Amino acid sequence: MTLTPVQKKRLPLIVAAVVGLALIVGGVVWWQGKQRWEATDNAFVQADTTEVSPQIDGYVVEVLVADNQRVEAGQVLIRLDDADAKANLAQAEAQLSALQAGVQNVDARAEQEQAMIASRAAAVTQAQAQAELASQQVARYGQLAEKGWVSQQRIETERAGVRTAQASVAEAQAALVAEQRAAGVLGSTRNQSVASVEQARAAVDKARIALDRTVIRAPVSGVVGARGVRVGQYVRPGGTILSIVPLGDTYVVANFKETQMDRLRLGQTVEIKADAFKGEPLVGHIDSFAPATGSEFALIPIENATGNFTKITQRVPVRIRVDRREGAALRPGLSVEVKVDLKSDGTLSFAEAATGSMQTAEATTEVASR
Structure with a gap:
């Protein structure tokens, strides 16, 4: 179709009008979106991964889980060689039995000593009766001696008897007294023997715990990852042998610019899009704000006290709680894009959340001081 000269003159105006209208519409859409959403693509999926380590050293005799296997809390993961642990437990139990027999021996000697004390007390009573009788005899013979009926020799004999x-x-x-002191010594000996028995009982408990620790169980439910243990391997306490990732409890950490934090509120609805999953976005809610920017937690913090300082917009980590049913598909380490719905209901802002934490800490300190 051929354009007339008039149409050719109007064409640039029409194009400019269309472009201008498109810019206006785009600007309105952008402005409305900016008022409705705060977004960032600097976000990653994380989970509270549990690293499993042995508490004793030993050789691995059995590995009962495979890579990427689902496990439940308390499930047996690994068995270590328990020969030494069983021997130590048997030795500790034998030592405990010997010391308990020693306490029983002391108790038997104490009972015998009480019988001896009773016998010695009876002997004292008998000797006192004999002494009293001898004193009475001396008194009677003394009266007879005054009348001349008893010789002086008999009087001396009776006095010697007294x-x-x-x-x-x-x-x-x-x-x-000697028997009573011996009984006291037996009491001290028994206390010492009882203390030795308690010490041996603690050794038995310790040996039993060591035997129980030859069986390594899952501390939490999740999926096994980074399994670096094999049968025959020698493991030591503190060394990570595998990790357990709780996939049902994943969350998102989104790093928002500090200029975006003013409009964010706890509890606001968040749309989450993961590159690994297509389709409808996942839904979550703002759970908490980090107490400092991400650079503060870096291994080498940034030092800005220099002459050539350049202001750089910092980012604040925001933890986003993903709905449990929807978050089960997420894997820690995935990159995601998040959009916070500013029109949704929220509670405390970034500044108010920090103030609330300080007030809570001050209240706790005050209660503790009281």
């Missing part, structure tokens, strides 16, 4: 009886009383009392 001294002998008194010596017997002293001897019996000394024997009683």
